Amino acid sequence: MKKVLTVDDSKVVRTMVTRALAPYGCQILEAANGKEGVEVAQRERPDLILLDVTMPVMDGREALIEIRKAPDIQQTPVIMLTAESGRDLVLEIAKLGVKGYIVKPFTAETFAAEVDKVLGAPGGQPVAAVAKANPKCVLVVDDSERVLEMVKSTLAASAEVVTAASGADAIARYGESKAGLVIVDLVMPDMDGFATLAKLKAQGVSGSRFVALSVRGDADAKEKALKAGFVAVVEKPIQADALQALLAGGGEGDESGDGFVADEAGCPVLVVPDAQTKSFGHFLPAAQKALRALAEDGNDRVIVDLAAVTVVNTALVKCVVEVMAQAMGMGLKTAVCATGPTAKALKDVAETRDAVYAETRQAARAAVS
Amino acid sequence: MSDQLIADAAREVLRTTAGARVSETEALDAASRSSDSVIAVLGMVGSRPGTLVLFCQPTIASALAGGMLNMAADELDDATVTDALGELVNQIGGTIKRKLAASGGEIMLAVPSVVRGSSMALRVMGDGTPLAVDLQVDGGAVSLRYWQPKQARG
Numbered sequence: 278m279k280k281v282l283t284v285d286d287s288k289v290v291r292t293m294v295t296r297a298l299a300p301y302g303c304q305i306l307e308a309a310n311g312k313e314g315v316e317v318a319q320r321e322r323p324d325l326i327l328l329d330v331t332m333p334v335m336d337g338r339e340a341l342i343e344i345r346k347a348p349d350i351q352q353t354p355v356i357m358l359t360a361e362s363g364r365d366l367v368l369e370i371a372k373l374g375v376k377g378y379i380v381k382p383f384t385a386e387t388f389a390a391e392v393d394k395v396l397g398a399p400g401g402q403p404v405a406a407v408a409k410a411n412p413k414c415v416l417v418v419d420d421s422e423r424v425l426e427m428v429k430s431t432l433a434a435s436a437e438v439v440t441a442a443s444g445a446d447a448i449a450r451y452g453e454s455k456a457g458l459v460i461v462d463l464v465m466p467d468m469d470g471f472a473t474l475a476k477l478k479a480q481g482v483s484g485s486r487f488v489a490l491s492v493r494g495d496a497d498a499k500e501k502a503l504k505a506g507f508v509a510v511v512e513k514p515i516q517a518d519a520l521q522a523l524l525a526g527g528g529e530g531d532e533s534g535d536g537f538v539a540d541e542a543g544c545p546v547l548v549v550p551d552a553q554t555k556s557f558g559h560f561l562p563a564a565q566k567a568l569r570a571l572a573e574d575g576n577d578r579v580i581v582d583l584a585a586v587t588v589v590n591t592a593l594v595k596c597v598v599e600v601m602a603q604a605m606g607m608g609l610k611t612a613v614c615a616t617g618p619t620a621k622a623l624k625d626v627a628e629t630r631d632a633v634y635a636e637t638r639q640a641a642r643a644a645v646s
Numbered sequence: 647m648s649d650q651l652i653a654d655a656a657r658e659v660l661r662t663t664a665g666a667r668v669s670e671t672e673a674l675d676a677a678s679r680s681s682d683s684v685i686a687v688l689g690m691v692g693s694r695p696g697t698l699v700l701f702c703q704p705t706i707a708s709a710l711a712g713g714m715l716n717m718a719a720d721e722l723d724d725a726t727v728t729d730a731l732g733e734l735v736n737q738i739g740g741t742i743k744r745k746l747a748a749s750g751g752e753i754m755l756a757v758p759s760v761v762r763g764s765s766m767a768l769r770v771m772g773d774g775t776p777l778a779v780d781l782q783v784d785g786g787a788v789s790l791r792y793w794q795p796k797q798a799r800g
Contacts, residue, residue, distance in 0.1 A: 286757070287733045289726060292715055331736070333757055360740025361755065380744070381737045382662035602658075606744035630654075631745075 279303040279396060282323040284314035284340065285358070286332040290381075294327055294358070297388050301396050311340030318350045325376075325395045330359040330366065338366070341373050354395045358383075367607050371573045378569060380606050387599065390562040410484035413437055415524065416456035418447040418473060419490060420465045424515065428460060431517045436524055444468025448476050455482050458523060460511070462490040463498055471505050478506065486556075488523055490515070508556040538567050539582070541638040544645065545571050546580040546614075547600065552593040561596050568603050578610040578645035580638060586615070589622040598629055612641035647694050647746070652790055653779045655741035656700075660783065663737055664713035664730075671782035682764045684727065686735035689756035694746060696794035699776075700735040704762065706786040707731050724762070732758040738790070 281303050283294040288309075295305045306321050308314035311328075312335040318326060326344070330337035337357065345351050356377040357370055367378060377391035417428040418441045425440040432438050439454045441447035444465060451459065459477060463470035474487055486509075489502035493512040502510050511519050537560060539546040547564050550556045571579060581600055586593060597613070604611040612633040615623060620636075623629040635641035653670075660666040684707040686700045702710075704727070708719035711730030715722070722730075739755045746753060776791040 287729050287736075289711065289714055289730045289733050296716065331755060331757060360737045361743070381740060382659045384662060602741075602744060605747055608747050631650075 279325070280306055280321055280323040281325045281327065281396075282306040282308065282314065282318055282321065283327045283358075284308045284311065284317075284332070284337070285327075285329040286310055287329075290329070290358075297385060298392070301392070303396065311335030311337055311343070314340050315343045315347070315350075318344060318353060319347060322350065323353060325392070326353055326355045327358045327379075328355055330357060330361040330370075338370065338373075341370060341375070345373055356391050356395070367572055371569075380603060384599070386561070387565070390565065410457040410482050411437075411455050412457035412484070414439060414454050414456040415458045415460065416441060416447065416451055416454055417460045418442075418444065418465070418470075419460075419462040421462070424462070424490070424513070427515060428520060431515075431520050432524055435521075444470075444473035444476065447473055448480075451477050451482070451485075452480060455485070457484060458486050458488065460488045460490060460520075460523075461507070463502060464492075470502070474505060474507065486523075503551075503554050508550065508554060537563050538571075541580055541642045544578055544580055544642045545576055546582050546638060549581060549583045549586060549593075549597065549600075551585050551587050552590055552596075557592070557596075561599060564596075564600050565603055568600070568607060568609065572607040572609060576609065578612075579604050580641040580645065581611060581613045582638060582641070583613065583615040583619050583623075584638075586619050589619050594623065594626055594629070597623060598626065601629060601632055610645040612644040614638050614641040647696065647742075647777065647792060647794060649777045649779050649792075651742060651745055652698070652738075652777060652792055653781065655738050655745060656779060656781055656788070656790055658741055659734060659737040660710070660781065660788065663734065664710040665716075666710060666713055666783045669782045671780045671787050682762075684731050684760065684762040686731040686758055686760045688735045688739045688758045690739060690743075690753045691756070692753035693751050694753050694794065696792055698735060698739055698742070699791045699793075700731065700738065700788065701791075702731075702788045703786055706783060706788060707762075709785055710734060710783070710788070728760045728762060732760045735760075 281298055283291045285291050286309050291307045298305060306317050306323055308317045310332045328337045328340060341355060354376040356379060357375055358379045360381040376395055379388060379391050414437045415432055416439045417425055419425055420442055429438045429440060439450050439456060441450045445468060461470045461473050470489055487507050489507040489510045491498045491510050491512055499510045537548050539548050547567060550560055601611060612635050614635055616636045620634050633644045635644050657668045660668050682704055683701050684704055688698045690696050690698060707727050708722055711722050711727045712719040714730050736758045743753050776793045779790040781788045
């Protein structure tokens, strides 16, 4: 049985953590301050430490320094669980090495997303066992030799391009390449794009984005593709700049986080997918991961781009609120790129009312510069 | 610092951490308050120094603590309720800090302290009238007051 140590001066928080960890079936150890926490960690060798920052006797920052100095426990994964989230503190703690940062108040989903990284999902496989996609590799699947050649020649300079002339061929090529971007023609003999998508996803590679190729103007096919799990649809005849944008991550999101991040003249952009797409379900944890990476890389600003959003619902608002809270909590200057009903709906919500809004990425970039 | 900022932070924390249904309420005058109170005090230092105080009736404090722990209010002892109120004001302070950081404000939080009793008067070493936020939760009101030194205003 795995052991988790929760270090917090609030008994209530330790109890909340204990309850939140119940699905993981682990043994819970408790400490009321950093000094106690280090002692318990050295004695019990936990598999994970959840560490508050502001505590009497010894605070979480000092405790983390002690943990990283102690040979027996210095490799123990630590997740900070705290109301303290200033940029300088986050950067200092990031340098000391932590697996995650949960900002209070936290939702059960946020908590699970961080803890899963260390303990694995409850009842599931450890996260580390999942194969990761290769973001530098593109697999294009089409029965047209002309299309395969076009994609290959367009992207060859910036990615490794693997081609497959059928769904069956794609399954083998994907297993070998674990391509981060997979472009699949919807209409192919023997195995169409939808069946091919299902077979490829069944391989369980984490982080791939699947984009459909469709004939121009086929709205039904586009809608069906997005519902099936493609994150975007590119129409034929294919435009070179559309392919380049997909490779840059400006199209839609993926499951790893990398694909949700684009760039606006040197300013990072989080691209929020439409809440009706399947990729939306992966967005929040991926965005949280991306924000941590941005902060750790020394970025001081980010644009949250909602241009792809067509429907504003509770899930979207909640997601944007969480992303904004984390971005601001990490000291990132944040601007929301949204127009029309999307902007209006967010301005009606207390948590996003005071955000900086802009109608274009360029204006958003200027707002955070 | 503004009453809107404090209200937004308090709503977020009360909903997310305590699972409370929160709405605005009219500002409470002193006479309408119960003589029994639980008071949580959080000091803030930095570019926006001040003192944030959260107070409510003991029954409301128990209900909030119960919401945090998913337990019935009458299952909780006083120490747990006191601890819970301290955690709530700490999280509200942390959320204010996060929101202020977006506009360049930097504050640090002290460890909260909580007292409970009857016929208490609250006096904070600040100037004048505090920012006041009163929120309605099931069964009563949660009140927040924020005092800041005169030289920090503006």
